Amino acid sequence: MIDLINVSKTYSDGSTVLKNINLHIARGELAVLIGPSGCGKTTTMKMINRLLQPTGGEIKIKGKNIEEFNAVELRRNIGYVVQSIGLFPHMTIAQNVTTVLNLKGASPQDCDKKARELLDLVGLPPETYLTRYPHELSGGQQQRVGVARALAADPEIILMDEPFGALDPITRESLQDELLRLQKEMHKTIVFVTHDMDEAIKLGDRIIVLKDGQILQADTPEKLMSNPAHGFVEEFMGSRRLVQQPEMIPVREMMIANPIVCPPNITLQKALQRMQQGKVDSLLVVDDRHRLQGIVTALDIHRQSGETKQVQEIMVPPRMTVNSDDNLRTAINLMADFNLNFLPVVAGDDQVLQGLITRGSLVKVWAQTI
Ligand SMILES: Nc1ncnc2c1ncn2[C@@H]1O[C@H](COP(=O)(O)OP(=O)(O)OP(=O)(O)O)[C@@H](O)[C@H]1O
Ligand SMILES: [Mg+2]
Known part of the structure; x- marks a missing residue:
């Protein structure tokens, strides 16, 4: 579904943050990108939806170089959820959720129907929340709206950049469960960035460990635990492998x-x-x-x-x-x-x-x- 082929990125100040990345993400896969701060996770996400351009190599979606897509179209067909959710403060939750649909020319009735459906899906009763404003919601609820919004246009690909990073453990847990439940029904292709190895193990079909702009290992959680390919990965897994009793x-x-x-x-x-x-x-x-x-x-x-x-x-x-x-x-x-x-x-x-x-x-x- 998504292919990164020899992808590099050097910013205009001369710093090279990604070095020859090769990665294939399959349709329906939930791939987790994990690595220390500054290793290039956000840069990778932004290149996939063309907010940034690679300086080397190419990125393909469904076998087609993303340069060949219209950038705006491409972005509308990729859901993007970020940590500081970025809901529009002066728009209601309903308006926030259906912005893209509206842009695509859906009727007000269709937008309303879709907004109700999506809020239901992410566990927010529509009667209560449709007409509220973002500041009237808790952090976790806002994050749910962020997820609903990313799903609104029914994209095949969803990019999630530390979406639950700022949440408390209980809220985080329930949103992770929600995401797994949704993914079971929807089979989207998801790239999920986190700092938290526990979250990566819980969510990921595959975990991709990035460091200094390179992929150290891309494997299932079980493989990473049983067979870390690199000293850094082993360290990163911490006690996770060691608890046997x-x-x-x-x-x-x-x-x-x-x-x-x-x-x-x-x-x-x-x-x-x-x-x-x-x-x-x-x-x-x-x-x-x-x-x-x-x-x-x-x-x-x-x-x-x-x-x-x-x-x-x-x-x-x-x-x-x-x-x-x-x-x-x-x-x-x-x-x-x-x-x-x-x-x-x-x-x-x-x-x-x-x-x-x-x-x-x-x-x-x-x-x-x-
Ligand atoms: N516009 C830019 N110009 C120059 N350097 C940049 C730019 N944007 C990011 N960088 C640098 O590129 C590197 C990778 O940044 P990126 O945001 O991809 O890291 P990250 O892995 O997402 O980190 P974090 O976990 O902290 O979010 C960092 O060293 C950052 O300082
Ligand atoms: Mg980042």
Whole structure:
């Protein structure tokens, strides 16, 4: 579907950021590009949709050199999602989602229908969200709109440049799940950039490791874990290959420390503000001694009226928790048995919050255990 053939890029200041890249991305594949900051990931994405031109080699889409396509047409047929979503602040969500469709000449009725369909697809009830403006949404919700917008024109190719990079672990987890679910139905060809190896392992059919403008390895997650072709790749995989006995690893070694929290007695309005500032969709509620009291989500708050209500009136107790001294096997079993996306980690009888385990943070041990 996408071929990069001997592609190089030297910027006008003389710096060569990509050196002779060869890469074939198959139709329906979800390929993840990963590598240290500045290694050329964004440059690669921008060359694929012709925002930048290679200085050497060629890029083909469906066997045809992209120079032969009309650039505007090409871009309209490639969905592009970036980290700082770039929704238009003065347009409603509906307008944001259907801009390209509109440009393509779709009728207002078709645009409306498509906007409803797409919001539904990404888990935002259209009745609530169609007429809202971007600043009225949490970071995670905005990112969902970004995904809906990229899907609007039904492109065959979607480029996603760190789309979930700025989100909290819980929101990130649920958007990753969403993406996998959508991809199962839609079979798009997706190039996904991330810094996060756990995300790469969870999402990628194939992971392409870039460093200093060169591809070090392009392989399935399993292959990368079992057979890193390069010292740097091995280092990058970190402990992911090494965990063979989850029974021996305490939960605290794998948890995310410092998840975003709030006290129980703040108003729903304050909680929403905190979510918006922290770009999160949910908060763990803790008391003044950091004991876990419950969880509140943006969706729960939107279902309420009366913004003077306090978080403690609507929060729900955590379905399950795990102790920081418990071993990973316990956490894995709990999450599997109760179908949990995340599991708060606590210590002591009074449940002092220590951190959070998400399905993503467990990916490291999946290869050996599932
Ligand atoms: N317009 C430009 N002119 C000169 N150098 C540039 C230009 N744009 C990017 N670069 C340089 O090219 C290199 C690759 O940049 P790129 O944005 O592709 O990296 P990246 O892998 O996406 O990094 P990050 O993970 O930080 O987003 C960097 O060293 C960057 O400074
Ligand atoms: Mg980048």
